[in-house]
Amino acid sequence: MKEQLSQSLENSFSYQEYMDLMEDLVSAESTTGEINKDRVDFTALNHKRSRRLNKKLLLSEAENSIFNELKTKQIWLVITESWCGDAAQTLPVLNKLAEASENIDLKIILRDEHPELMDNFLTNGTRSIPKLIILTPDLEVITTWGPRTSAATKLVTDYKEKFGKIDAEFKAQLQLWYNKDKGSSIINELAEVARKIEEQEVVY
Incomplete structure:
Protein backbone atom coordinates (compact mmCIF):
# COMPACT_ATOMS: atom_id res chain seq x y z
CA MET A 1 0.00 0.00 0.00
CA LYS A 2 2.95 2.37 0.47
CA GLU A 3 3.37 2.50 -3.30
CA GLN A 4 -0.29 3.48 -3.68
CA LEU A 5 0.10 6.16 -1.04
CA SER A 6 3.27 7.48 -2.66
CA GLN A 7 1.64 7.70 -6.09
CA SER A 8 -1.43 9.34 -4.60
CA LEU A 9 0.66 12.01 -2.88
CA GLU A 10 2.42 12.75 -6.18
CA ASN A 11 -1.02 13.48 -7.69
CA SER A 12 -2.38 15.33 -4.67
CA PHE A 13 -3.61 18.89 -4.27
CA SER A 14 -2.76 21.40 -1.60
CA TYR A 15 -5.87 22.97 -0.07
CA GLN A 16 -5.45 26.11 -2.18
CA VAL A 26 -17.93 25.90 -11.11
CA SER A 27 -16.93 28.16 -14.01
CA ALA A 28 -17.14 25.20 -16.39
CA GLU A 29 -20.41 23.97 -14.84
CA SER A 30 -18.72 20.65 -14.16
CA THR A 31 -17.69 18.39 -11.28
CA THR A 32 -15.15 15.76 -10.31
CA GLY A 33 -15.84 12.10 -11.00
CA GLU A 34 -18.94 11.04 -12.90
CA ILE A 35 -20.71 14.11 -14.28
CA ASN A 36 -24.44 14.61 -13.72
CA LYS A 37 -26.59 17.64 -12.94
CA ASP A 38 -26.94 16.91 -9.23
CA ARG A 39 -23.19 16.64 -8.76
CA VAL A 40 -22.56 19.78 -10.80
CA ASP A 41 -25.08 21.66 -8.64
CA PHE A 42 -23.58 20.29 -5.41
CA THR A 43 -20.08 21.26 -6.52
CA ALA A 44 -21.24 24.87 -7.01
CA LEU A 45 -22.99 24.87 -3.63
CA ASN A 46 -20.01 23.28 -1.89
CA HIS A 47 -17.67 25.86 -3.36
CA LYS A 48 -19.77 28.65 -1.84
CA ARG A 49 -19.96 26.90 1.54
CA SER A 50 -16.22 26.21 1.59
CA ARG A 51 -15.36 29.81 0.74
CA ARG A 52 -17.67 31.04 3.49
CA LEU A 53 -16.10 28.71 6.05
CA ASN A 54 -12.60 29.70 4.93
CA LYS A 55 -13.45 33.29 5.87
CA LYS A 56 -15.57 32.73 8.97
CA LEU A 57 -14.00 29.77 10.74
CA LEU A 58 -11.62 30.76 13.51
CA LEU A 59 -9.87 28.54 16.04
CA SER A 60 -9.98 29.55 19.68
CA GLU A 61 -6.67 30.25 21.38
CA ALA A 62 -6.86 26.88 23.14
CA GLU A 63 -7.69 25.00 19.93
CA ASN A 64 -4.91 26.74 18.05
CA SER A 65 -2.35 25.92 20.74
CA ILE A 66 -3.22 22.20 20.69
CA PHE A 67 -2.19 21.92 17.05
CA ASN A 68 0.53 24.57 17.18
CA GLU A 69 2.35 22.55 19.83
CA LEU A 70 2.31 19.22 17.98
CA LYS A 71 5.75 17.64 17.81
CA THR A 72 4.92 14.65 15.60
CA LYS A 73 5.35 15.31 11.89
CA GLN A 74 2.42 13.91 9.93
CA ILE A 75 0.76 13.96 6.53
CA TRP A 76 -3.01 14.43 6.48
CA LEU A 77 -4.19 12.80 3.26
CA VAL A 78 -7.87 13.40 2.53
CA ILE A 79 -9.84 11.38 -0.02
CA THR A 80 -12.81 13.34 -1.33
CA GLU A 81 -14.81 14.62 -4.33
CA SER A 82 -16.00 18.14 -5.13
CA TRP A 83 -19.71 17.18 -4.95
CA CYS A 84 -19.51 15.72 -1.42
CA GLY A 85 -21.53 17.82 1.02
CA ASP A 86 -19.78 16.50 4.11
CA ALA A 87 -16.42 17.37 2.56
CA ALA A 88 -17.48 20.99 2.06
CA GLN A 89 -18.06 21.22 5.82
CA THR A 90 -14.95 19.26 6.77
CA LEU A 91 -12.07 20.32 4.53
CA PRO A 92 -12.08 23.99 5.59
CA VAL A 93 -11.79 22.83 9.22
CA LEU A 94 -8.94 20.44 8.43
CA ASN A 95 -7.17 23.25 6.60
CA LYS A 96 -7.43 25.56 9.63
CA LEU A 97 -5.98 22.83 11.85
CA ALA A 98 -3.14 22.17 9.40
CA GLU A 99 -2.40 25.91 9.19
CA ALA A 100 -2.05 25.98 12.98
CA SER A 101 0.73 23.38 12.92
CA GLU A 102 4.03 23.37 11.08
CA ASN A 103 4.03 19.59 11.51
CA ILE A 104 0.83 18.84 9.58
CA ASP A 105 1.04 18.64 5.78
CA LEU A 106 -2.49 18.59 4.33
CA LYS A 107 -2.92 16.85 0.96
CA ILE A 108 -6.10 16.11 -0.98
CA ILE A 109 -6.86 13.46 -3.61
CA LEU A 110 -9.99 12.50 -5.55
CA ARG A 111 -11.66 9.22 -4.64
CA ASP A 112 -12.67 8.12 -8.12
CA GLU A 113 -9.14 8.62 -9.42
CA HIS A 114 -7.74 6.39 -6.65
CA PRO A 115 -10.22 3.49 -6.23
CA GLU A 116 -7.62 0.94 -5.14
CA LEU A 117 -6.35 3.17 -2.35
CA MET A 118 -9.90 4.06 -1.32
CA ASP A 119 -10.72 0.38 -0.96
CA ASN A 120 -8.14 0.11 1.82
CA PHE A 121 -10.10 2.65 3.86
CA LEU A 122 -13.76 1.68 3.55
CA THR A 123 -16.38 2.64 6.12
CA ASN A 124 -18.79 -0.21 6.79
CA GLY A 125 -17.88 -1.62 3.39
CA THR A 126 -18.56 1.61 1.48
CA ARG A 127 -16.34 4.23 -0.17
CA SER A 128 -17.59 6.97 2.13
CA ILE A 129 -15.92 10.37 1.94
CA PRO A 130 -14.28 12.52 3.10
CA LYS A 131 -11.77 10.11 4.59
CA LEU A 132 -8.72 11.41 6.43
CA ILE A 133 -5.65 9.16 6.52
CA ILE A 134 -2.96 10.33 8.94
CA LEU A 135 0.51 9.20 7.87
CA THR A 136 4.06 9.40 9.10
CA PRO A 137 6.56 11.09 6.74
CA ASP A 138 7.64 7.60 5.60
CA LEU A 139 4.00 6.73 4.80
CA GLU A 140 3.11 4.48 7.70
CA VAL A 141 -0.61 4.78 8.45
CA ILE A 142 -1.00 6.17 11.97
CA THR A 143 -4.80 6.29 12.04
CA THR A 144 -7.85 7.36 10.03
CA TRP A 145 -10.86 9.59 10.63
CA GLY A 146 -14.15 10.21 8.85
CA PRO A 147 -16.28 10.50 6.90
CA ARG A 148 -18.12 12.35 9.68
CA THR A 149 -17.91 13.04 13.38
CA SER A 150 -19.56 10.54 15.73
CA ALA A 151 -22.41 13.01 16.35
CA ALA A 152 -23.13 13.49 12.64
CA THR A 153 -22.78 9.75 12.03
CA LYS A 154 -25.43 9.09 14.71
CA LEU A 155 -27.80 11.50 12.94
CA VAL A 156 -27.29 9.58 9.70
CA THR A 157 -27.69 6.16 11.33
CA ASP A 158 -30.84 7.16 13.24
CA TYR A 159 -32.45 8.64 10.12
CA LYS A 160 -31.64 5.56 8.03
CA GLU A 161 -33.12 3.28 10.68
CA LYS A 162 -36.32 5.33 10.74
CA PHE A 163 -36.79 6.09 7.05
CA GLY A 164 -34.64 3.50 5.28
CA LYS A 165 -32.54 5.94 3.25
CA ILE A 166 -30.93 9.35 3.13
CA SER A 185 -17.17 18.54 16.72
CA ILE A 186 -14.54 17.98 14.04
CA ILE A 187 -12.00 20.10 15.95
CA ASN A 188 -12.69 18.29 19.23
CA GLU A 189 -12.40 14.82 17.71
CA LEU A 190 -9.18 15.61 15.88
CA ALA A 191 -7.73 17.30 18.96
CA GLU A 192 -8.25 13.99 20.76
CA VAL A 193 -6.66 12.12 17.84
CA ALA A 194 -3.70 14.52 17.97
CA ARG A 195 -3.35 14.00 21.73
CA LYS A 196 -3.26 10.22 21.32
CA ILE A 197 -0.63 10.47 18.58
CA GLU A 198 1.52 12.77 20.72
CA GLU A 199 1.23 10.48 23.71
CA GLN A 200 1.77 7.44 21.48
CA GLU A 201 -1.53 5.88 22.44
CA VAL A 202 -2.10 5.06 18.76
CA VAL A 203 -0.39 1.84 17.69
CA TYR A 204 0.76 1.74 14.06
Whole structure:
Protein backbone atom coordinates (compact mmCIF):
# COMPACT_ATOMS: atom_id res chain seq x y z
CA MET A 1 0.00 0.00 0.00
CA LYS A 2 2.95 2.37 0.47
CA GLU A 3 3.37 2.50 -3.30
CA GLN A 4 -0.29 3.48 -3.68
CA LEU A 5 0.10 6.16 -1.04
CA SER A 6 3.27 7.48 -2.66
CA GLN A 7 1.64 7.70 -6.09
CA SER A 8 -1.43 9.34 -4.60
CA LEU A 9 0.66 12.01 -2.88
CA GLU A 10 2.42 12.75 -6.18
CA ASN A 11 -1.02 13.48 -7.69
CA SER A 12 -2.38 15.33 -4.67
CA PHE A 13 -3.61 18.89 -4.27
CA SER A 14 -2.76 21.40 -1.60
CA TYR A 15 -5.87 22.97 -0.07
CA GLN A 16 -5.45 26.11 -2.18
CA GLU A 17 -5.03 24.01 -5.33
CA TYR A 18 -8.19 22.12 -4.43
CA MET A 19 -10.12 25.37 -3.95
CA ASP A 20 -8.79 26.57 -7.33
CA LEU A 21 -9.99 23.31 -8.89
CA MET A 22 -13.44 23.83 -7.39
CA GLU A 23 -13.55 27.36 -8.80
CA ASP A 24 -12.58 26.09 -12.27
CA LEU A 25 -15.25 23.38 -12.07
CA VAL A 26 -17.93 25.90 -11.11
CA SER A 27 -16.93 28.16 -14.01
CA ALA A 28 -17.14 25.20 -16.39
CA GLU A 29 -20.41 23.97 -14.84
CA SER A 30 -18.72 20.65 -14.16
CA THR A 31 -17.69 18.39 -11.28
CA THR A 32 -15.15 15.76 -10.31
CA GLY A 33 -15.84 12.10 -11.00
CA GLU A 34 -18.94 11.04 -12.90
CA ILE A 35 -20.71 14.11 -14.28
CA ASN A 36 -24.44 14.61 -13.72
CA LYS A 37 -26.59 17.64 -12.94
CA ASP A 38 -26.94 16.91 -9.23
CA ARG A 39 -23.19 16.64 -8.76
CA VAL A 40 -22.56 19.78 -10.80
CA ASP A 41 -25.08 21.66 -8.64
CA PHE A 42 -23.58 20.29 -5.41
CA THR A 43 -20.08 21.26 -6.52
CA ALA A 44 -21.24 24.87 -7.01
CA LEU A 45 -22.99 24.87 -3.63
CA ASN A 46 -20.01 23.28 -1.89
CA HIS A 47 -17.67 25.86 -3.36
CA LYS A 48 -19.77 28.65 -1.84
CA ARG A 49 -19.96 26.90 1.54
CA SER A 50 -16.22 26.21 1.59
CA ARG A 51 -15.36 29.81 0.74
CA ARG A 52 -17.67 31.04 3.49
CA LEU A 53 -16.10 28.71 6.05
CA ASN A 54 -12.60 29.70 4.93
CA LYS A 55 -13.45 33.29 5.87
CA LYS A 56 -15.57 32.73 8.97
CA LEU A 57 -14.00 29.77 10.74
CA LEU A 58 -11.62 30.76 13.51
CA LEU A 59 -9.87 28.54 16.04
CA SER A 60 -9.98 29.55 19.68
CA GLU A 61 -6.67 30.25 21.38
CA ALA A 62 -6.86 26.88 23.14
CA GLU A 63 -7.69 25.00 19.93
CA ASN A 64 -4.91 26.74 18.05
CA SER A 65 -2.35 25.92 20.74
CA ILE A 66 -3.22 22.20 20.69
CA PHE A 67 -2.19 21.92 17.05
CA ASN A 68 0.53 24.57 17.18
CA GLU A 69 2.35 22.55 19.83
CA LEU A 70 2.31 19.22 17.98
CA LYS A 71 5.75 17.64 17.81
CA THR A 72 4.92 14.65 15.60
CA LYS A 73 5.35 15.31 11.89
CA GLN A 74 2.42 13.91 9.93
CA ILE A 75 0.76 13.96 6.53
CA TRP A 76 -3.01 14.43 6.48
CA LEU A 77 -4.19 12.80 3.26
CA VAL A 78 -7.87 13.40 2.53
CA ILE A 79 -9.84 11.38 -0.02
CA THR A 80 -12.81 13.34 -1.33
CA GLU A 81 -14.81 14.62 -4.33
CA SER A 82 -16.00 18.14 -5.13
CA TRP A 83 -19.71 17.18 -4.95
CA CYS A 84 -19.51 15.72 -1.42
CA GLY A 85 -21.53 17.82 1.02
CA ASP A 86 -19.78 16.50 4.11
CA ALA A 87 -16.42 17.37 2.56
CA ALA A 88 -17.48 20.99 2.06
CA GLN A 89 -18.06 21.22 5.82
CA THR A 90 -14.95 19.26 6.77
CA LEU A 91 -12.07 20.32 4.53
CA PRO A 92 -12.08 23.99 5.59
CA VAL A 93 -11.79 22.83 9.22
CA LEU A 94 -8.94 20.44 8.43
CA ASN A 95 -7.17 23.25 6.60
CA LYS A 96 -7.43 25.56 9.63
CA LEU A 97 -5.98 22.83 11.85
CA ALA A 98 -3.14 22.17 9.40
CA GLU A 99 -2.40 25.91 9.19
CA ALA A 100 -2.05 25.98 12.98
CA SER A 101 0.73 23.38 12.92
CA GLU A 102 4.03 23.37 11.08
CA ASN A 103 4.03 19.59 11.51
CA ILE A 104 0.83 18.84 9.58
CA ASP A 105 1.04 18.64 5.78
CA LEU A 106 -2.49 18.59 4.33
CA LYS A 107 -2.92 16.85 0.96
CA ILE A 108 -6.10 16.11 -0.98
CA ILE A 109 -6.86 13.46 -3.61
CA LEU A 110 -9.99 12.50 -5.55
CA ARG A 111 -11.66 9.22 -4.64
CA ASP A 112 -12.67 8.12 -8.12
CA GLU A 113 -9.14 8.62 -9.42
CA HIS A 114 -7.74 6.39 -6.65
CA PRO A 115 -10.22 3.49 -6.23
CA GLU A 116 -7.62 0.94 -5.14
CA LEU A 117 -6.35 3.17 -2.35
CA MET A 118 -9.90 4.06 -1.32
CA ASP A 119 -10.72 0.38 -0.96
CA ASN A 120 -8.14 0.11 1.82
CA PHE A 121 -10.10 2.65 3.86
CA LEU A 122 -13.76 1.68 3.55
CA THR A 123 -16.38 2.64 6.12
CA ASN A 124 -18.79 -0.21 6.79
CA GLY A 125 -17.88 -1.62 3.39
CA THR A 126 -18.56 1.61 1.48
CA ARG A 127 -16.34 4.23 -0.17
CA SER A 128 -17.59 6.97 2.13
CA ILE A 129 -15.92 10.37 1.94
CA PRO A 130 -14.28 12.52 3.10
CA LYS A 131 -11.77 10.11 4.59
CA LEU A 132 -8.72 11.41 6.43
CA ILE A 133 -5.65 9.16 6.52
CA ILE A 134 -2.96 10.33 8.94
CA LEU A 135 0.51 9.20 7.87
CA THR A 136 4.06 9.40 9.10
CA PRO A 137 6.56 11.09 6.74
CA ASP A 138 7.64 7.60 5.60
CA LEU A 139 4.00 6.73 4.80
CA GLU A 140 3.11 4.48 7.70
CA VAL A 141 -0.61 4.78 8.45
CA ILE A 142 -1.00 6.17 11.97
CA THR A 143 -4.80 6.29 12.04
CA THR A 144 -7.85 7.36 10.03
CA TRP A 145 -10.86 9.59 10.63
CA GLY A 146 -14.15 10.21 8.85
CA PRO A 147 -16.28 10.50 6.90
CA ARG A 148 -18.12 12.35 9.68
CA THR A 149 -17.91 13.04 13.38
CA SER A 150 -19.56 10.54 15.73
CA ALA A 151 -22.41 13.01 16.35
CA ALA A 152 -23.13 13.49 12.64
CA THR A 153 -22.78 9.75 12.03
CA LYS A 154 -25.43 9.09 14.71
CA LEU A 155 -27.80 11.50 12.94
CA VAL A 156 -27.29 9.58 9.70
CA THR A 157 -27.69 6.16 11.33
CA ASP A 158 -30.84 7.16 13.24
CA TYR A 159 -32.45 8.64 10.12
CA LYS A 160 -31.64 5.56 8.03
CA GLU A 161 -33.12 3.28 10.68
CA LYS A 162 -36.32 5.33 10.74
CA PHE A 163 -36.79 6.09 7.05
CA GLY A 164 -34.64 3.50 5.28
CA LYS A 165 -32.54 5.94 3.25
CA ILE A 166 -30.93 9.35 3.13
CA ASP A 167 -33.06 11.86 1.24
CA ALA A 168 -33.12 15.58 0.46
CA GLU A 169 -34.97 16.37 3.69
CA PHE A 170 -32.27 14.75 5.79
CA LYS A 171 -29.48 16.48 3.84
CA ALA A 172 -31.14 19.79 4.71
CA GLN A 173 -31.31 18.76 8.39
CA LEU A 174 -27.65 17.74 8.36
CA GLN A 175 -26.68 21.07 6.82
CA LEU A 176 -28.50 22.88 9.65
CA TRP A 177 -26.60 20.73 12.15
CA TYR A 178 -23.27 21.64 10.52
CA ASN A 179 -24.21 25.33 10.57
CA LYS A 180 -25.00 25.17 14.28
CA ASP A 181 -21.95 23.06 15.17
CA LYS A 182 -19.54 25.43 13.36
CA GLY A 183 -16.82 22.79 13.06
CA SER A 184 -16.45 22.29 16.81
CA SER A 185 -17.17 18.54 16.72
CA ILE A 186 -14.54 17.98 14.04
CA ILE A 187 -12.00 20.10 15.95
CA ASN A 188 -12.69 18.29 19.23
CA GLU A 189 -12.40 14.82 17.71
CA LEU A 190 -9.18 15.61 15.88
CA ALA A 191 -7.73 17.30 18.96
CA GLU A 192 -8.25 13.99 20.76
CA VAL A 193 -6.66 12.12 17.84
CA ALA A 194 -3.70 14.52 17.97
CA ARG A 195 -3.35 14.00 21.73
CA LYS A 196 -3.26 10.22 21.32
CA ILE A 197 -0.63 10.47 18.58
CA GLU A 198 1.52 12.77 20.72
CA GLU A 199 1.23 10.48 23.71
CA GLN A 200 1.77 7.44 21.48
CA GLU A 201 -1.53 5.88 22.44
CA VAL A 202 -2.10 5.06 18.76
CA VAL A 203 -0.39 1.84 17.69
CA TYR A 204 0.76 1.74 14.06
